Amino acid sequence: MLSSKLPDVGVSIFSRMTLLAQQTGALNLAQGFPDYDPPLVLREALARHALASGSHQYAPMPGLPRLRAAIAAQVSRLQPDAPAPDPDTEVTITAGATEALYGVLAAVVRPGDEVIILEPAYDLYGPAVRLQGGVPRYVRLPAPQFRPDWDEVRKALSPRTRLIMVNSPHNPSGAVFGAADWEALAALTEGTDILVLSDEVYEHLVFDGVLPGSARRHPGLRARSFVLSSFGKTYHATGWKVGYCLAPPALSAELRRVHQFVTFAVSTPTQHALADVLEADPTDAHxxxxxxxxxxxxxxxxxxxxxxxxxxxxxxxxxxxxxxYAALSTLPDLAFAEELARQWGVAVVPVSAFYHDGYNAGLVRFCFAKGPAMLHLAGERLARPPLVPGQ
Structure with missing residues (x-):
């Protein structure tokens, strides 16, 4: 009889709500993907390389040299206060940030190691830690700002703490670390062997004139941090599944030990297309x-x-x-989300799905990475009274 490693894990809430949207005809504001295409220049670049000879075999395991060089150059321009990453030893191309995240955990977490997870958190974090034999230690982010209480994080540390996972801008809340947060994280890890996994896939989406931060930009964190980025988020191409990890040489080497046995190499024509658009955009206008x-x-x-x-x-x-939705219904968030799809015609994600214990904060998550027509129609549907109020 097969004994599951994740007996309590079923189909993800994102797949579940997307399926409900398809079944009911609801607008899908649940799963986090745009409903518009990547930039034309990128699609044209992919078409060229998909048809060109010489672009159809394995890329080098860490990624195409020209793409890694283009990434390093862009990071240097966007983060002038940090040393430029070495494209040969500090940039690794992965099959989306998801593979990078899993690869980091597989590389550094051993059975019994503890990993700090700030929640609400992306639902991959906890299961990926557990699959390595690690022990998630959850610290709740206080609503409504969802910025860490660093005293609570400190209390969660133990001699077995191996890694702290952070995510800024944060999914699902959109919270953004400020300078004080990076300072606090650096102070917590100073003088320890604790590593940091910094999920920065929404790095360019920081609003109201605030400059994006990064674990790489803090001298006390740079040497201990894996920083994850996603071309899918940056170029509206989530289905391409291309991401990358920036880390010091010793940490990158450990990630690559795992990466070579999981994916080995990411799609060659896709990497060439991304290199084309990065090389053609020296001011990083996009x-x-x-x-x-x-x-x-x-x-x-x-x-x-x-x-x-x-x-x-x-x-x-x-x-x-x-x-x-407190003014609209007293239902638990999952039941309300299902009601919303069936009766209002809009699919969302209940925020309880981002807590390991299903904590119900009475919140739902909308994705607004949609075109004007979708946002207009969603606004019309969400502004009307519910057809069957949940009580």
Whole structure:
């Protein structure tokens, strides 16, 4: 008889709510993906390389040298206060940030090691730790700001703490670490062997004129941090599944030991296409323009839900909106999300799915990475009274 390693884990809430959207015809504001295409220049680059000879065999295991060099150059331009990463030893191309995250955990977490997870957290974090024999130690982020209480994080540390996982901008809340947060994290880990996994896939989506931070930009964190990024988020191409990890040479070497036996190499024509667009954008206009692009969507979505009974929480970054539905229903969040899809025609994610214990904060998550027509129609549906109020 097979004994499951994850007996309590079923189909992800994202797949579940997307399926419900398909079954009911609801607008899918649940799963975090745009409903518009990547930039035309990127699609054209992929078409060229998909047809070109010489682009159809394995890429080097760490990634195409030209793509790693282009990433290093961009990081150097966007983070002038930090040393440029060495493209040969500090940049690794992965099959999305998901593979990078799993690879880091597989590389450094041993049975019995403890990993600090700040929640609500992306639902991959805990299971991926457990699959390595690690022990998740959860610290709750206080609502509505969802910024860490670093005293609570300190209390969770033990001699067995191997890694602290952080995520800024944060999924699901959009919270963004400030300088004081990076300082606090550095102070907690100073003089220890604790490593940091910094999930920065929404790195360019920081709003209201705030400059993006990074674990790489803090001298006390740089030597102990794996920093994850995602081309899927940056170029509206989540289905391409290309990400990368920036880490010091010794840490990158450990990640690559795992990566070579999991994926080995990411799609060669896709890597060439991404290198093309990075090399052709020396001012990083695309990356620098994302904050304004998504801030406009945030503001449009919020304006459509003003004075409708939805309690919108602040969104400093990312492309998700958390909302309280306390004025609309007394149902638990999962039941309310199902009601919302069936009766209002909008699919969302209940925030309890981001807690290991299913904690119900009475919040749901909307994805506003959608085109104008979708946001307009969603706003109309969400502004009307529920057809069958949950009580």
């Amino acid at each position: 990356a620098r323009g994302l904050a304004g692009f998504y801030q406009a969507k945030r503001d449009e979505f919020a304006a459509r839900l003003a004075d409708t009974g939805w309690g919108l929480l602040p969104v400093p970054g990312g492309y998700f909106q958390l909302a309280s």
